[in-house]
Amino acid sequence: MRLRLALTLLLLCGSAAHAQVVASDATVRSPDGKMTVTMRVSGEGRPEYSIQRNGRNVIDWSRLGFILADGPKLERNFELVQDDGKAIDETWEQPWGERRFVRNRCTEQRVTIREKTGQRRAITVVFRVFDDGVGFRYEFPEQASLAQVGIVEELTEFAVAEPATAWWIPGGEWNRYEYLYNRTPLTEVGQAHTPITLRTASGLHIAIHEAALVDYAGMWLRRVSGQRLKAVLSPSSSGPKVSRKAPFATPWRTLQIADTAAGLYMSDLILNLNEPNKLGDVSWVKPFKYVGIWWEMHLGTKTWSSGPKHGATTAETRRYIDFAAANGFRGVLVEGWNKGWDGDWFAKGDEFSFTEAYPDFDIVALAAYAKKKGVRLVGHHETAGNIAVYERQLGAALDLYAKLGIDAVKTGYVADAGGVQALGDDGRIHFEWHDGQLQSRHHLRVVEEAAKRHIAVNAHEPIKDTGLRRTYPNWVAREGARGMEYNAWGDPPNSPEHEVNLVFTRMLAGPMDYTPGVLSLTGAGGKRIQSTVARQLALYVVLYSPIQMAADLPENYAKYPKPFQFIKDVPVDWSDTRVLNGEVGDYATIARKDRHSNDWYLGAITDEQPRTLQVSLGFLDDGRKYYATIYRDGRNAGFEGDGQSLEIETRPVSRYDTLQLKLAPGGGQAIRISTKPASRGPHSSPKPAPKKPQPEFDVE
Ligand code: NOJ
Numbered sequence: 285m286r287l288r289l290a291l292t293l294l295l296l297c298g299s300a301a302h303a304q305v306v307a308s309d310a311t312v313r314s315p316d317g318k319m320t321v322t323m324r325v326s327g328e329g330r331p332e333y334s335i336q337r338n339g340r341n342v343i344d345w346s347r348l349g350f351i352l353a354d355g356p357k358l359e360r361n362f363e364l365v366q367d368d369g370k371a372i373d374e375t376w377e378q379p380w381g382e383r384r385f386v387r388n389r390c391t392e393q394r395v396t397i398r399e400k401t402g403q404r405r406a407i408t409v410v411f412r413v414f415d416d417g418v419g420f421r422y423e424f425p426e427q428a429s430l431a432q433v434g435i436v437e438e439l440t441e442f443a444v445a446e447p448a449t450a451w452w453i454p455g456g457e458w459n460r461y462e463y464l465y466n467r468t469p470l471t472e473v474g475q476a477h478t479p480i481t482l483r484t485a486s487g488l489h490i491a492i493h494e495a496a497l498v499d500y501a502g503m504w505l506r507r508v509s510g511q512r513l514k515a516v517l518s519p520s521s522s523g524p525k526v527s528r529k530a531p532f533a534t535p536w537r538t539l540q541i542a543d544t545a546a547g548l549y550m551s552d553l554i555l556n557l558n559e560p561n562k563l564g565d566v567s568w569v570k571p572f573k574y575v576g577i578w579w580e581m582h583l584g585t586k587t588w589s590s591g592p593k594h595g596a597t598t599a600e601t602r603r604y605i606d607f608a609a610a611n612g613f614r615g616v617l618v619e620g621w622n623k624g625w626d627g628d629w630f631a632k633g634d635e636f637s638f639t640e641a642y643p644d645f646d647i648v649a650l651a652a653y654a655k656k657k658g659v660r661l662v663g664h665h666e667t668a669g670n671i672a673v674y675e676r677q678l679g680a681a682l683d684l685y686a687k688l689g690i691d692a693v694k695t696g697y698v699a700d701a702g703g704v705q706a707l708g709d710d711g712r713i714h715f716e717w718h719d720g721q722l723q724s725r726h727h728l729r730v731v732e733e734a735a736k737r738h739i740a741v742n743a744h745e746p747i748k749d750t751g752l753r754r755t756y757p758n759w760v761a762r763e764g765a766r767g768m769e770y771n772a773w774g775d776p777p778n779s780p781e782h783e784v785n786l787v788f789t790r791m792l793a794g795p796m797d798y799t800p801g802v803l804s805l806t807g808a809g810g811k812r813i814q815s816t817v818a819r820q821l822a823l824y825v826v827l828y829s830p831i832q833m834a835a836d837l838p839e840n841y842a843k844y845p846k847p848f849q850f851i852k853d854v855p856v857d858w859s860d861t862r863v864l865n866g867e868v869g870d871y872a873t874i875a876r877k878d879r880h881s882n883d884w885y886l887g888a889i890t891d892e893q894p895r896t897l898q899v900s901l902g903f904l905d906d907g908r909k910y911y912a913t914i915y916r917d918g919r920n921a922g923f924e925g926d927g928q929s930l931e932i933e934t935r936p937v938s939r940y941d942t943l944q945l946k947l948a949p950g951g952g953q954a955i956r957i958s959t960k961p962a963s964r965g966p967h968s969s970p971k972p973a974p975k976k977p978q979p980e981f982d983v984e
Contacts, residue, residue: 310367312393316415319541323348323395323409329361331397331409335418335539342488342541346441346512348409348422353434353524358405365406366396372412376560379757380571380830382861384879388556390414394423403429412536416551419495419536426531433532434524437517438503440537442492444470444511446484451789451868452476453765455504455516458700460718460745461764464776465785467869475506475516477748479792481548481868488541489548489868491792495536495557497750498728501525502719503537518721519702521714526721535750545788545872546863554751554793566757568691568738571830571857574615574662575608577601578799579835581619582772583808588620588666589627590642596621598646601661602653607838609657612852616654617662617694617833621645625666630698633668633705638681651688663690669699669718669745671726672707678733686737692760692831694797695730697723697745719747728752731759742797742831749794761797761829765790768799768835771814772807780814780923780950781869781891787826788868795829801851804840805927814923817847817930818915819952824854825887826874826952832856846932850915850954854885864899871895873945875903882908882959888945889952892923897945904939904957911961912937915954916946923950934962 309324320336326345335343349359373389390412398406408423424433448470453463455477466473470482479493492513494503501517508514515537517525536557542548577595580586586595596618604616624636641647647661654661663685667674674681685693697704697718704716704723716722727747734741735758746762753759765786771777783798790796800823805813824832834841834851841848857879864886866872873888884904888897904910911934918929925948937943937957945953 308364310364310393310395312369312391312411312413314413314415315371315373315389315391319413319415319418321393321411321413321418321420323364323411325362325364325397329363329400330359331362333409333411333420335541337488337541341445342490343539344443344445346443347439349439350422351436351439353436354432355403355405355430358407359439361399361401362397363400364395365398367393369393378754379561379566379569380857380879382828382858382876384859386552386555388552390556405430410533412557414551414553414556416542416547417538417540417553419538419553419557421536422534424528424530424532431530433526433528433530435517435526435528436524438515438534440515441508442505442513442539444482444484444490444513446486446488447471447511448482448484448490450476451481451785456518456701458702460701461748461790462766462770464766464779464782465789465869470507470511473505473507473513475504477504479789480505481789481792483545483868488543489545491540491548491789493538493540493554493750493793495538495554495751496559496755497535497724497747498752499528499532499721499725500535501721502724502748503535518717518719520720520722521708521716540792545866545868548788548792549863549866550861555754558751558754560754561757562755563735563757569740569758569760570614570691571760572614572692573612573832573834573851573856574617575604575613575834575838576615576617576619576662577604578617578619578833579772579802579837582769584773588629589625590644594620594642594644596642597644598650601645601650604838605650605654605657605659608659611841613659613834615660615662615692615831617664618645619664619666621647621664629666629668631668633670633699634673636667636670636673638665638674638677639684647688651690655689660692661688661690663693663739664696665693666696666698669697669704671697671723672705672713675707675726675729678730682733682737682739685739691738692740692742693734694742694744697743699745718745723747728756731756734758740831744797751794753794761795761831763797764793765796767797768802771802777807777811777814779892783823783827784872784889784891785869787866787872787874791827796827797829797831797833798823798827799833799835800824800827801834802836803844803847804836812927814950816917816921816923816927816948816951817844818917818921818954819889819950821847821850821854821915821954822887822889822952824851825876825885825954826872826889828861830856847915847930850913850956853956855879862903865897871897871947873897873899884910884957886955886957887952888947890947890950892949894922894949894951895947897947899943899945901937901941901943901957902939904937906939908938908959910937910957910959911935912943913956913958913962917948917951917953921948921951925949
């Protein structure tokens with residue numbers, strides 16, 4: 285029997301350790317000492333790790349390793365040969381985001397393992413242990429026996445120690461990430477996308493995801509037995525799911541771990557595991573609100589294609605530009621402006637031109653008209669997943685936008701999962717996955733080419749968000765979940781629970797272009813949206829994105845001027861964010877501080893249950909006077925009741941106040957907490973503060 289040398293390295297904040305051929309296991313602790321990760325090579329030399337929090341197992345022994353294309357599996361016969369650790373504590377500034385400053389405080393441990401016999405291949409597993417979770421990744425160093433690496437499968441496991449409830453969407457199914465969330469026992473998960481969110485029997489919250497997905501395949505999770513999940517990499521048409529030259533590192537496998545759902549959301553672990561900004565001065569990346577020629581196509585009253593119902597006409601776009609200018613929106617998105625939408629574009633996407641407009645859309649004149657009015661067109665590149673066609677035109681397409689002063693583009697990859705068409709080295713079209721290695725490369729290529737021209741990117745049908753906005757701050761948002769469009773034509777449409785589910789699942793990954801603000805609450809054919817008006821407003825605060833659409837039609841906003849005022853007022857860039865309460869899938873209240881003033885905004889949403897939530901305003905500054913403009917569900921409001929029933933109240937508040945938020949079934953509440961008494965819109969100066977502010981009560 286092999287003598288097991290049980291030397292354990294305990295790293296405390298500020299200390300570091302280094303050892304050669306050290307031991308059979310290595311342990312590393314979080315800065316607060318509560319989280320512990322242990323890595324070992326087991327009896328057969330299998331690398332494994334486990335996670336403990338407050339002395340209790342969170343993740344039981346779980347395997348690490350790979351199946352490779354051109355060599356034996358990398359999964360056993362290892363010994364631990366080197367073990368280095370260091371403490372990291374730094375604070376960095378976001379150019380835009382949910383908060384301005386982010387603290388990156390963790391303990392890093394690099395554990396190198398080498399095969400004892402045979403090719404003696406080595407890999408390093410790097411752990412970063414935070415107070416609120418763990419990230420780890422594999423590094424493949426340069427070595428003669430493993431120069432070209434073809435990864436057939438990654439063997440990483442996550443053996444959840446306790447029984448748990450899971451919130452998850454299926455991974456590897458045709459509709460990419462666009463599913464309603466399942467809420468099941470963990471033992472009923474099949475194959476899931478990440479982030480997957482778990483609440484264990486003892487109330488611990490865990491979200492498993494990944495960070496810095498660069499030149500690698502996205503990770504799905506398959507339940508292999510009991511509560512044990514295993515990585516499954518998104519496929520590639522070229523055989524191995526990942527092909528890389530060493531040296532390289534995989535994305536980080538991440539576990540956010542907290543006592544509460546709010547704790548998961550407040551974690552910056554994913555961003556901290558990404559590389560710092562690579563683009564230098566990004567002051568040209570502007571958070572903004574936008575309107576657009578969009579909802580009418582989803583309602584079916586206009587078309588993307590040319591013809592009598594064509595939406596993207598010069599006249600219609602001028603109308604939107606005028607509306608945007610009058611109401612303080614920076615952007616006007618125009619979909620269906622370019623040639624290629626006629627016929628069955630969804631099936632192939634090979635007709636798309638990204639430089640030629642339909643004849644009834646004068647892009648040059650419109651870009652100039654918009655600029656004159658202080659507005660920018662927002663570009664649109666729908667590819668139908670045909671990246672062969674798109675990549676061929678990418679440079680010219682972005683050059684055109686740059687020339688016209690269009691500084692943001694919405695890209696789109698409408699194709700069933702596995703249906704991305706890419707040009708192979710053999711000159712033929714290959715079918716790829718939206719989250720495969722090739723698509724991870726494609727998105728970064730678009731983002732980098734756009735950055736060269738000072739253009740921001742908002743990708744729909746994207747690869748999942750893994751925090752790359754830190755490295756590429758022009759990657760401002762993406763879709764990657766069921767958005768508002770499902771309320772136009774979805775069957776079923778988004779349920780009240782869906783948006784609440786998003787908060788503690790999809791939104792952990794990063795900003796989402798959900799496109800809220802449909803105050804008419806009406807989808808295609810007059811279908812009722814399962815929401816209230818107050819909730820539509822709350823979504824601007826609850827579902828974070830630095831670009832937010834006001835998705836409804838201008839004529840509908842004209843009908844609802846009072847709630848529309850909140851959409852005009854709400855900022856999109858924040859210096860601070862607090863989750864005031866929340867339970868996964870049930871409700872959430874988030875408060876955010878405007879990056880450019882002392883104002884705060886609060887949003888609360890609930891599932892189909894009515895609720896009264898108490899929130900303390902203790903986050904407000906001491907000694908400062910504020911005025912809260914409250915948009916709450918009115919009498920009989922509800923997703924099945926009167927969605928338009930809304931009460932608007934303005935009252936003075938201070939940090940010593942506690943508010944009772946009454947939320948109707950499927951409803952919400954939005955509050956502007958301003959140092960100024962009342963908003964008169966972006967184009968008029970606020971009235972001077974009255975000596976003694978009078979509460980105003982207003983029922984629509
Ligand atoms: C799907 C996108 O999510 C939607 O916003 C867009 O309008 C259509 N594709 C067409 O590009």
